[in-house]
Amino acid sequence: MKHTDCALIIGGNPAANHPISMRHLQKARDERGAKLLSVDPRYTHTSSKSDLYAQLRSGTDIAFMGGLINYAIENGLYHEEYVKHYTNASFLVTDDYAFDEGIFSGYDEGDRSYDNSQWVFQTDDEGNILKDESLSDPRCVFQLLKKHFSRYDIDTVISITGTSKEDFIEVAETFCGTADPNKTGTIMYAMGTTQHTKGSQNVRSYAIIQLLLGNVGRPGGGVNAMRGECNVQGSTDFALLFHLMPGYLSAPNASENHRNLEAYKAAETPSGGYWENTPNFLVSLLKAYYGDKATSENDFGYDYFPKGRRNYSHISLFEAMFDGEIKGMFTWGQNPVVGGPNSRKEKKAMENLDWFVSIDLWETETAAFWTEQSGADPTNIDTEVFMLPACGPYEKEGTVSNSGRWMQYRYQAIEPKNDARSDAWIVHNLANRIKKLYEGENNPVAEPIQALSWDFGQGDYPEIDLIAREINGYDLKTGRTVESFAVLKDDGSTSCGNWIYSGFYPDAGPGEEKNLSKRRDDEDTGMDNYLNWSYAWPLNRRVLYNRASADPQGNPWASDKEAIWWDASQSSWVGHDVPDFGADVDPNSEGGTDAFIMRGYGKASLYSADGMTDGPFPEHYEPYESPISDNPFSKVDLNPAVKIWDGKMNDRGSVSEYPIVATNYRLTEHWQSGSMTRNQEWVSELMPYMFIEMSEELAEEKGISERDKVVVESARGSIEAYAMVTKRFKPFKVKGKKVHQIGMPWHYGYQGIATGEIANVLTPHIGDANTMIPEYKAFLCDVRRANS
Amino acid sequence: MMELSRRQFLKLSGATAATLAVVELGFDPKKAQAESNEFKIAHSEVTPTICPYCSVGCGILVHVKDGDVVYTEGDPDHPINRGTLCPKGNGIRQLYTSEKRVERPKYRAPGSTEWEEVDWDWALGRIAENVKKTRDESFVVEEDGMTVNHTEAIANLGGAALENEEVYMIQKLMRGLGLTYIEHQARI
Ligand code: SF4
Numbered sequence: 004m005k006h007t008d009c010a011l012i013i014g015g016n017p018a019a020n021h022p023i024s025m026r027h028l029q030k031a032r033d034e035r036g037a038k039l040l041s042v043d044p045r046y047t048h049t050s051s052k053s054d055l056y057a058q059l060r061s062g063t064d065i066a067f068m069g070g071l072i073n074y075a076i077e078n079g080l081y082h083e084e085y086v087k088h089y090t091n092a093s094f095l096v097t098d099d100y101a102f103d104e105g106i107f108s109g110y111d112e113g114d115r116s117y118d119n120s121q122w123v124f125q126t127d128d129e130g131n132i133l134k135d136e137s138l139s140d141p142r143c144v145f146q147l148l149k150k151h152f153s154r155y156d157i158d159t160v161i162s163i164t165g166t167s168k169e170d171f172i173e174v175a176e177t178f179c180g181t182a183d184p185n186k187t188g189t190i191m192y193a194m195g196t197t198q199h200t201k202g203s204q205n206v207r208s209y210a211i212i213q214l215l216l217g218n219v220g221r222p223g224g225g226v227n228a229m230r231g232e233c234n235v236q237g238s239t240d241f242a243l244l245f246h247l248m249p250g251y252l253s254a255p256n257a258s259e260n261h262r263n264l265e266a267y268k269a270a271e272t273p274s275g276g277y278w279e280n281t282p283n284f285l286v287s288l289l290k291a292y293y294g295d296k297a298t299s300e301n302d303f304g305y306d307y308f309p310k311g312r313r314n315y316s317h318i319s320l321f322e323a324m325f326d327g328e329i330k331g332m333f334t335w336g337q338n339p340v341v342g343g344p345n346s347r348k349e350k351k352a353m354e355n356l357d358w359f360v361s362i363d364l365w366e367t368e369t370a371a372f373w374t375e376q377s378g379a380d381p382t383n384i385d386t387e388v389f390m391l392p393a394c395g396p397y398e399k400e401g402t403v404s405n406s407g408r409w410m411q412y413r414y415q416a417i418e419p420k421n422d423a424r425s426d427a428w429i430v431h432n433l434a435n436r437i438k439k440l441y442e443g444e445n446n447p448v449a450e451p452i453q454a455l456s457w458d459f460g461q462g463d464y465p466e467i468d469l470i471a472r473e474i475n476g477y478d479l480k481t482g483r484t485v486e487s488f489a490v491l492k493d494d495g496s497t498s499c500g501n502w503i504y505s506g507f508y509p510d511a512g513p514g515e516e517k518n519l520s521k522r523r524d525d526e527d528t529g530m531d532n533y534l535n536w537s538y539a540w541p542l543n544r545r546v547l548y549n550r551a552s553a554d555p556q557g558n559p560w561a562s563d564k565e566a567i568w569w570d571a572s573q574s575s576w577v578g579h580d581v582p583d584f585g586a587d588v589d590p591n592s593e594g595g596t597d598a599f600i601m602r603g604y605g606k607a608s609l610y611s612a613d614g615m616t617d618g619p620f621p622e623h624y625e626p627y628e629s630p631i632s633d634n635p636f637s638k639v640d641l642n643p644a645v646k647i648w649d650g651k652m653n654d655r656g657s658v659s660e661y662p663i664v665a666t667n668y669r670l671t672e673h674w675q676s677g678s679m680t681r682n683q684e685w686v687s688e689l690m691p692y693m694f695i696e697m698s699e700e701l702a703e704e705k706g707i708s709e710r711d712k713v714v715v716e717s718a719r720g721s722i723e724a725y726a727m728v729t730k731r732f733k734p735f736k737v738k739g740k741k742v743h744q745i746g747m748p749w750h751y752g753y754q755g756i757a758t759g760e761i762a763n764v765l766t767p768h769i770g771d772a773n774t775m776i777p778e779y780k781a782f783l784c785d786v787r788r789a790n791s
Numbered sequence: 792m793m794e795l796s797r798r799q800f801l802k803l804s805g806a807t808a809a810t811l812a813v814v815e816l817g818f819d820p821k822k823a824q825a826e827s828n829e830f831k832i833a834h835s836e837v838t839p840t841i842c843p844y845c846s847v848g849c850g851i852l853v854h855v856k857d858g859d860v861v862y863t864e865g866d867p868d869h870p871i872n873r874g875t876l877c878p879k880g881n882g883i884r885q886l887y888t889s890e891k892r893v894e895r896p897k898y899r900a901p902g903s904t905e906w907e908e909v910d911w912d913w914a915l916g917r918i919a920e921n922v923k924k925t926r927d928e929s930f931v932v933e934e935d936g937m938t939v940n941h942t943e944a945i946a947n948l949g950g951a952a953l954e955n956e957e958v959y960m961i962q963k964l965m966r967g968l969g970l971t972y973i974e975h976q977a978r979i
Contacts, residue, residue, distance in 0.1 A: 233846055235951035329972065373899065434964045470960065500963075680879065
């Protein structure tokens with residue numbers, strides 16, 4: 004970030020929520036005169052530290068970015084050489100692909116889904132993709148992109164984003180100025196981007212503009228997700244998500260494609276790109292799971308893995324629980340009664356559980372879902388509830404991975420407080436007990452859990468070092484840990500719990516300690532890479548796709564933006580970072596400019612032929628609950644590929660009843676559902692009350708004064724809180740009409756020191772078409788003074 | 792508004808840490824800060840950790856003396872924060888000292904209006920039995936001629952604040968049991 008010339012901060016508020024990251028932006032400003040652009044519905048703490056603030060109505064990111072993409076192309080403000088060599092701009096798309104009135108080809112209205120086989124590239128008889136290097140063929144990606152976004156002219160864009168024309172143009176001029184190869188710009192985003200029915204396409208729109216400007220894989224560039232939790236990166240890498248296995252392998256599902264190991268390999272292994280190694284990663288993972296029980300005769304235990312048959316994401320989970328399908332649940336430091344969308348429904352759903360285990364430092368709202376204080380009638384709730392005290396972060400040891408993929412070691416500073424135990428201890432002892440209960444059984448239900456290898460030492464506490472080795476992977480013949488994932492095999496001779504982390508514990512024999520995440524050499528190894536501080540996956544690379552930091556011939560695009568470069572005398576890539584590329588692949592050889600090595604064809608996707616469920620290009624649709632009924636870009640108001648949940652307790656609000664747009668956000672002082680911070684005196688005193696933030700204009704219209712108690716109501720429910728009247732919200736002008744937006748923190752609940760009503764009572768069960776991330780950031784409500 | 796005056800106060804008083812010490816100790820700020828530095832840290836053991844909140848990943852030093860966390864501060868060597876911290880990171884001492892921590896395992900029986908304290912052995916034993924019962928009743932080995940080996944009757948949520956080694960173990964056990972409902976904060 005320190006090396007950027009322009010940071011576009013959208014859908015995030017780092018000054019409040021990732022405060023220390025601002026230090027680095029401030030340096031870029033001081034040292035290089037970098038510009039900070041803040042685009043947000045609200046004038047945030049970050050806006051106050053930026054050079055320019057542009058207002059944006061919640062849920063209109065794609066319109067805004069589409070406007071930028073169009074502006075860049077129209078004005079020739081794109082990095083042509085980069086686009087030609089490192090993206091799929093030149094690829095030709097078949098005639099099947101079409102876009103008409105908001106709908107891409109291949110749409111099935113009944114299913115609300117697309118058949119993406121109509122979006123593929125043209126190929127020759129051998130399967131090679133056909134290209135037009137001049138980028139002029141009307142079926143090439145660049146021309147299709149240009150045509151798609153030509154509809155995003157400035158006037159149409161601002162008519163729905165509510166941005167002033169001046170501000171929009173200034174953002175466009177400034178940010179698109181980074182198309183200059185001597186400059187780089189970065190985009191920083193957070194949940195304001197992803198928590199929408201088109202959240203994934205919001206991110207795609209950022210990626211497209213960054214690729215056009217040549218800003219990916221370069222120092223000071225990138226599309227950077229500012230992640231909200233210390234290890235949300237790691238817990239995603241390790242697949243605490245239904246659709247993944249560790250290291251981003253797809254979780255097996257009950258389809259012919261995944262029927263057995265052979266079918267899985269055939270379906271999941273592309274020809275070309277690093278994913279060609281999928282079989283090596285998967286079989287090594289199976290060896291980590293099932294040890295000796297994974298043999299070539301039984302497909303290495305592939306059948307033991309559960310195969311799912313549908314979407315099991317958060318909203319689906321609570322819908323199924325509401326319908327009585329789920330009987331038992333564990334939560335580990337998670338508090339859905341505050342943090343889940345439509346939380347009243349999620350809380351109600353929990354009453355259907357036979358048993359529930361909450362593992363946490365505190366008694367959260369979720370742990371107390373059955374109490375009278377929570378509004379429930381305990382005598383009617385038959386759930387057995389277990390509250391297990393977990394220990395705090397420095398009462399145990401292990402690693403966490405930050406937004407930059409740095410895997411850092413946390414040491415134990417003190418014994419666990421009271422009778423608390425680490426989550427590792429809890430899961431370890433639970434696993435041993437469950438396995439013991441199955442001992443001696445001889446039936447197909449028992450078999451998979453009996454086969455699971457659980458080898459983390461004989462002690463009461465699991466040995467973190469053994470877990471670390473299992474994650475890194477080792478050679479089963481020599482017992483030494485592997486140096487990298489490049490040596491993993493699909494013949495059962497290697498074991499590896501998560502291939503992307505392979506290499507943090509390299510080449511160590513049993514008993515030999517070599518955990519690189521513990522490194523503490525704080526010397527800058529060049530361009531702020533600190534290669535000897537901790538470890539970054541994969542293989543200690545700090546900037547992904549850093550081949551793109553050099554031009555096609557292998558020279559840095561700019562002398563003060565060096566990352567890696569080709570040294571012909573050594574026939575090797577050298578520089579300040581670990582090459583995210585074949586170290587000896589000559590730029591002039593075949594594949595020498597395939598900078599995006601994880602992509603099948605080595606190029607970044609301006610057009611996504613198979614990555615998205617809702618279209619190869621982003622397209623603006625309104626939120627599920629929208630204040631306007633006439634989307635100017637097409638006749639389609641809602642993303643046509645989202646699943647609509649029409650069950651009970653999840654009504655959809657209309658603008659006639661609920662005319663005000665609402666969003667939620669976080670405060671510096673509190674964290675997530677607040678259970679960590681609302682139980683501490685200091686931060687609770689700093690931010691003691693739940694409030695509703697609104698503009699002076701809205702307050703005046705509604706006769707509300709600062710600190711009045713107000714009621715906010717949506718189609719799901721209503722809450723009471725104090726009014727906070729500020730200049731940070733301003734009414735939007737949307738299609739000539741005045742639209743108000745309010746905001747509120749989502750940290751509060753009924754437990755702890757600082758209490759307040761739960762914001763998520765208001766939000767609906769509706770999620771993004773690709774990820775099912777709930778749409779917290781744009782829903783409709785109304786607001787009034789309490790008792791009036 | 793409360794928020795504004797508090798912020799101004801923070802600004803006026805300089806470092807956030809100093810202010811937090813005032814809140815805690817409740818007497819002359821400068822004196823309190825000096826004394827707390829002098830007395831609390833002297834001869835304490837220092838252990839580096841990483842902030843448990845946001846994913847910037849700031850380094851923090853934890854000072855422990857006589858079995859208590861006496862002080863925490865930004866890690867001056869850490870390349871990301873070089874000794875600085877935001878208010879949340881600054882307050883992590885209270886994660887240990889808080890009176891609100893759950894002390895012992897607790898159990899609430901069906902229909903009951905209150906918790907009872909239980910020991911770990913009983914709690915884990917009972918949970919393991921529940922898991923087995925629910926799993927055995929709901930487990931599907933085969934469906935439409937395909938091995939699926941799953942249970943859709945148990946859900947696992949969390950957690951993004953846990954360590955890599957812990958999340959590895961949790962997902963391994965849960966997938967090993969055949970769960971399909973495995974989710975965490977990243978989704979929401
Ligand atoms: S100290 Fe603040 S900015 Fe740093 S990791 Fe913790 S919460 Fe994030």
